[in-house]
Amino acid sequence: MADINAYEGPAEAGFGDYVALLKPRVMSLVVFTAFVGLWIAPQPVNPFVAFCAVLFIALGGGASGALNMWYDADIDAVMKRTAGRPVPAGRVTSDEALALGIALSGLSVMMLGLAANWFAAGFLAFTIFFYAVVYTIWLKRSTPQNIVIGGAAGAFPPMIGWACATGGIGIESLLMFALIFFWTPPHFWALALFMKDDYSKAGVPMLTVTHGRRVTRRHIFAYTLVLAPFAIWLGFTSVGGPLYLAVSAVLNLMFIAGGWQILRRSEDQAQADGYKVEKRYFRLSLYYTFLHFLALLVQHWVGGW
Amino acid sequence: MLPPVEHELHKRRRSRNIGLLVVLLAFVVLVFGLSVVKITQGDMMQGYDHRPRASMLPKDPSPSAPNDAPVAAPGTPAAEQGAAQEGSQ
Numbered sequence: 001m002a003d004i005n006a007y008e009g010p011a012e013a014g015f016g017d018y019v020a021l022l023k024p025r026v027m028s029l030v031v032f033t034a035f036v037g038l039w040i041a042p043q044p045v046n047p048f049v050a051f052c053a054v055l056f057i058a059l060g061g062g063a064s065g066a067l068n069m070w071y072d073a074d075i076d077a078v079m080k081r082t083a084g085r086p087v088p089a090g091r092v093t094s095d096e097a098l099a100l101g102i103a104l105s106g107l108s109v110m111m112l113g114l115a116a117n118w119f120a121a122g123f124l125a126f127t128i129f130f131y132a133v134v135y136t137i138w139l140k141r142s143t144p145q146n147i148v149i150g151g152a153a154g155a156f157p158p159m160i161g162w163a164c165a166t167g168g169i170g171i172e173s174l175l176m177f178a179l180i181f182f183w184t185p186p187h188f189w190a191l192a193l194f195m196k197d198d199y200s201k202a203g204v205p206m207l208t209v210t211h212g213r214r215v216t217r218r219h220i221f222a223y224t225l226v227l228a229p230f231a232i233w234l235g236f237t238s239v240g241g242p243l244y245l246a247v248s249a250v251l252n253l254m255f256i257a258g259g260w261q262i263l264r265r266s267e268d269q270a271q272a273d274g275y276k277v278e279k280r281y282f283r284l285s286l287y288y289t290f291l292h293f294l295a296l297l298v299q300h301w302v303g304g305w
Numbered sequence: 306m307l308p309p310v311e312h313e314l315h316k317r318r319r320s321r322n323i324g325l326l327v328v329l330l331a332f333v334v335l336v337f338g339l340s341v342v343k344i345t346q347g348d349m350m351q352g353y354d355h356r357p358r359a360s361m362l363p364k365d366p367s368p369s370a371p372n373d374a375p376v377a378a379p380g381t382p383a384a385e386q387g388a389a390q391e392g393s394q
Binding site: 055 | 314316317318320321323324325335338339342343346
């Protein structure tokens, strides 16, 4: 049966398509970590100002997501997981994604400067630049360490939140950065092990493709080991406390044990049980950051050291 | 006149328009709320405007007590007497 459509041409975008450009799921992590960074900082912030600051940080994160979708439309169209995004699906033109990304970047930085302070605003501008230019345009297609560097962009939000309250950087905010920075690679590599995305077809060098799955498993375990001391160290700073330390110790032991299991498995074993261990490790990694930051929040509430 | 035809395209366009309306209204509320908070907190509302203003000076920690002594009108003998006293000091 032939489909006759009088409205042939670019499809009209709905409001939801523009929201999808901002990567709302990534935004939720940004909102949570930025809020924790802001709230546990030693200087109290007016609740409404805190709400606005977190909102503008999230908006900046969304803007960098739109810039990412503008530049990566060719890759996204090739991979099954991302082919339904608004730009490759043809609902939004890439020019519109670029315009939205730039406009929201400017707006979010200006508004964060007015709501909180200009140090935090500059930090947000740097983060958008880092994700959109350094990661997306420059490194994503050229090095298998792209995940590691991209992780830095995701690790900045708690530091920006901290900067909103204090106007600067502290050891606590640096350690929160380290917590997300070293967590990101094992999180994504575990996903890459069982998702078997068509990265090679899209020309994105993923560690699983360039160096093989054996090396990826070793990398996952190594990063898990590097991550643990930073997570524990955070417990001995002014934002830490016995509750955080207990939560962190349990989570890190579980994370290291999971990494060890992944390291010990061969690809045949993994395929035989449908990547059960890798999937469990990936789920654990989601709880890992969430519970660490939740523990920081509760620790702040009950009082630290 | 042709009867209005509701196409799926119109529905999407409406969703976009209503969405933008909500976003703009929310932005207005946000900026207003921020202004209220900043003003009630007593934050500095103006930056440096290339012209010194008294409101930009740091607050004097020990303001001098106002002088309650009567001041003589200029040109009267009392004023000349006061000027002579100040000059001799």
